[in-house]
């Protein structure tokens with residue numbers, strides 16, 4: 001997998017021209033960015049919530065029992081990741097946070113066609129969280145502190161130990177994915193139940209000031225009662241069908257079991273070529289599908305060793321294990337999709353860049369990801385699909401062939417669109 005240095009994620013900032021023309025056709029958004037306001041990919045979170053009223057942070061939390069390989073995975077996935085990873089439980093206490101570039105082969109194709117000076121991938125954040133043990137919701141191990149770290153992420157990557165190694169301590173004495181998954185899920189359920197109980201107590205007092213708040217409180221109460229029922233049956237909150245209004249009403253609780261999950265089967269290097277030969281992996285696959293969640297098989301150990309090798313030796317090492325790719329790229333992309341994220345591109349001589357949006361965002365909202373002025377002054381978007389861009393060879397050629405569409409403010413941006421925004425400032 002081609003890895004991209006994280007320093008690429010934060011483009012050099014340039015100043016807005018002091019006298020801006022009233023209408024721009026923007027091929028290079030960073031040219032029009034004010035240095036104090038345009039803060040690269042990381043700034044996206046803020047802009048979504050302020051200008052588009054879409055609350056989004058792009059965090060995926062790495063969760064699991066102690067000593068299963070979470071920090072090892074974090075170090076492999078985050079460029080220059082420096083989390084302490086060692087063979088003893090509760091090695092991690094404070095969470096480690098790092099930015100991860102999302103690999104996307106389309107970027108280099110566009111960049112080559114546009115002869116771009118630089119290429120900037122989309123990114124997400126990974127958070128390496130302390131290990132969880134049975135009883136955490138009652139304060140065992142690192143207990144509630146750990147659970148509050150999970151509350152802050154948007155999706156969960158649950159690392160499940162599938163490698164046998166007598167030298168690596170397993171907190172419950174043996175490798176048993178079903179029991180490990182049950183422990184984690186139960187603790188998350190207990191924590192949610194506790195929170196819901198307290199909240200329902202408060203809601204009973206019914207302190208809503210106006211009819212709108214009253215309606216919202218009623219929706220919250222009804223949703224929480226249904227979720228409580230599911231949790232009592234051992235089912236996560238994400239199983240409960242909620243209307244958009246109800247989802248919004250319960251959002252402030254940041255319930256742990258409402259977050260989407262990917263199970264990460266952490267295997268020994270010898271299992272990487274045919275993971276299904278490992279019965280533990282089969283077990284995790286079955287459980288993941290029962291729990292309506294994704295599965296990615298990876299060897300955190302191999303991935304971390306790969307980062308230590310010079311790039312020319314990496315392919316050789318993977319070949320010796322019978323694979324061409326370790327699966328880290330798959331994990332990052334799966335996480336990106338799990339977060340409900342989509343990509344559109346801008347591509348010109350200066351740069352080709354992948355921009356992150358939420359599925360369903362309109363053209364002005366997508367423009368607002370680049371700069372809030374683009375959203376406020378949005379006029380039209382010139383758009384071509386990735387495939388049409390590649391077939392035509394350039395934006396100019398796509399325009400000549402009539403493949404470039406002029407879209408208005410209601411246009412819902414599609415995955416892989418290559419876009420130019422026309423706007424007033």
Ligand SMILES: Nc1ncnc2c1ncn2[C@@H]1O[C@H](COP(=O)(O)OP(=O)(O)OP(=O)(O)O)[C@@H](O)[C@H]1O
Nearest residue numbers: 066067068069070071072085086089090091092131
């Ligand atoms: N696939 C694997 N095969 C063999 N050993 C592994 C594998 N993955 C991780 N390990 C080893 O497991 C040990 C624990 O790893 P790590 O510190 O990453 O766990 P952790 O889940 O972060 O633990 P904690 O919860 O205590 O912070 C390390 O010695 C690491 O080298």
Ligand SMILES: [Mg+2]
Nearest residue numbers: 070071091092
């Ligand atoms: Mg750790």
